[in-house]
Amino acid sequence: MAISTGAGDPDRTLPLLWRRELGVQTGSRGPKQRVSIDAVVEAALALAVDEGIEAVSMRKVAERVGIGAMSLYTYLPGKAELLDLMVDEAVGRAPREAGRGSTPRERLELLAREEYGHFRAHPWLLAVDVSRAPLGPGSSERYEYQLGLVEGLGLDDVDQDAVVALVAGFAASVARVAIESERTRRASGVSDEEWWGRNAVVLERVMDGSRFPLSGRVGQAVGERFASAISADYQFEFGLGRLLDGIDALLAEVRP
Amino acid sequence: MAISTGAGDPDRTLPLLWRRELGVQTGSRGPKQRVSIDAVVEAALALAVDEGIEAVSMRKVAERVGIGAMSLYTYLPGKAELLDLMVDEAVGRAPREAGRGSTPRERLELLAREEYGHFRAHPWLLAVDVSRAPLGPGSSERYEYQLGLVEGLGLDDVDQDAVVALVAGFAASVARVAIESERTRRASGVSDEEWWGRNAVVLERVMDGSRFPLSGRVGQAVGERFASAISADYQFEFGLGRLLDGIDALLAEVRP
DNA sequence: GAGATTAGCGTACGGCGTACGAAAAAGCTA
DNA sequence: TAGCTTTTTCGTACGCCGTACGCTAATCTC
Numbered sequence A, B: 001m002a003i004s005t006g007a008g009d010p011d012r013t014l015p016l017l018w019r020r021e022l023g024v025q026t027g028s029r030g031p032k033q034r035v036s037i038d039a040v041v042e043a044a045l046a047l048a049v050d051e052g053i054e055a056v057s058m059r060k061v062a063e064r065v066g067i068g069a070m071s072l073y074t075y076l077p078g079k080a081e082l083l084d085l086m087v088d089e090a091v092g093r094a095p096r097e098a099g100r101g102s103t104p105r106e107r108l109e110l111l112a113r114e115e116y117g118h119f120r121a122h123p124w125l126l127a128v129d130v131s132r133a134p135l136g137p138g139s140s141e142r143y144e145y146q147l148g149l150v151e152g153l154g155l156d157d158v159d160q161d162a163v164v165a166l167v168a169g170f171a172a173s174v175a176r177v178a179i180e181s182e183r184t185r186r187a188s189g190v191s192d193e194e195w196w197g198r199n200a201v202v203l204e205r206v207m208d209g210s211r212f213p214l215s216g217r218v219g220q221a222v223g224e225r226f227a228s229a230i231s232a233d234y235q236f237e238f239g240l241g242r243l244l245d246g247i248d249a250l251l252a253e254v255r256p
Numbered sequence C: 001g002a003g004a005t006t007a008g009c010g011t012a013c014g015g016c017g018t019a020c021g022a023a024a025a026a027g028c029t030a
Numbered sequence D: 001t002a003g004c005t006t007t008t009t010c011g012t013a014c015g016c017c018g019t020a021c022g023c024t025a026a027t028c029t030c
Helices: A010-017 A037-051 A058-065 A069-074 A079-092 A104-121 A123-127 A137-149 A157-188 A192-206 A213-225 A228-254 B010-017 B037-051 B058-065 B069-074 B079-092 B104-121 B123-127 B137-149 B157-188 B192-206 B213-225 B228-254
Strands: none
Touching: A010 A079, A010 B192, A037 A058, A037 A079, A058 A069, A058 A079, A079 A123, A079 A137, A104 A123, A104 A137, A104 A157, A104 A228, A123 A157, A137 A157, A137 B213, A157 A228, A157 B157, A157 B213, A157 B228, A192 B010, A213 B137, A213 B157, A228 B157, A228 B228, B010 B079, B037 B058, B037 B079, B058 B069, B058 B079, B079 B123, B079 B137, B104 B123, B104 B137, B104 B157, B104 B228, B123 B157, B137 B157, B157 B228
């Protein structure tokens, strides 16, 4: 399933995202709301952490906050909007310490580590399709923070955007494979060794030496060097080094 | 949603993936199967292309091949395995022309363009969580092909793996944002201009000039330069340049 | 107090993956 | 040829999901 967001009407979603800035517009008549939107979002976040994003259903979220399932719809238009709020909240809580780096390279490296760590700590985030999610305070603040890391380096505006997108996208990309392999390992309840052992019987029948020579050699080397658990971490370190080298070359050209 | 795969038992999935190499093990007694696994996979692929991955349900796939929904379970253990087969099939069909590049840099550039183009052409692929998906013939052949592009450059086995993963991961990462923004644009049925116009009312109230100065300036520059449709394409070109610069620097060090 | 408004929520609908078991088809054995 | 065994087919059903609809009850305004 694609846990997707962004399908909601922006006219409905934006005021929800910026609810703290705009103030809650609740009617004065009728019964008071028994809980708050923040409590709903918080419950959904907790549920995602505890049981994974696919366990976040309207019924379960409602149960967590102590109201009926359909009562949720007096707080939110639907599930898509709830996911929007969850994502913006989580993005807004990512650390913002990369400004401490003393060189541009160091700042971008810290940014990449921050993003990587945040996605590893909140794996459900990458399982939500966020396509043109309405701009909320969390993602806006993070974007502003990221741009601040490359301000004044001689890059034009478009390339400032491109650099931070490149670094953040790289971190998300590696985090995604790390998370996916970790989740499957957990779900299957089988260690890497046993998993490969069970595969070996079939694979050896099929991979006669001549058909996949490089894969056989390289796959073995990778497998020997790393438990696949930490293979993603090496991917991250290796890729980050290359990426920062490439960005440094650009910065050297444009240095003001 | 996370349309997830890899939950299946590899003892069941691997023989399905390598069915052409191993031969189909169908019992001789009883009724003949009315269709083939290949027909099932093909129908699922067509369905994913026509209506998107979230429309791929067991009931609809069965209807497309002309059997009852529950009959599918005599071909496959479940939906997870069907997704495994779809992904491996689609990956195996990606073009493999990057070997024509005359320099390592050129080959990796072609690889990135190939991957990017393939994901753009088969957007449903990136919506499937493939975590430690059992190795099938399609992904095995592609991995072998990718490794061939960086063979003999002086990289050790582990870094050969890391380089191709970096380039392919980058392409997938940019393709993902391109696809997601395109899908949302289509789903909302609203042009970029109109979408921003509807957001502007709320955003202007909230983004007083002082809170997000960089975002405001850069966001405007990006918006003016690109319709957001082609913004991903610039991200790709920009990122690819930096990435290849960084890899080139490494290759210059290790050149044999 | 009367009326208007709004939150809460029970019920229900159409979708999903798939467990279960009956029916039917085909080959093997006697 | 008759009966048995194996295997495919598939109708029904269960428990999930998101959410449309409409009633009840709480609370403010007049």
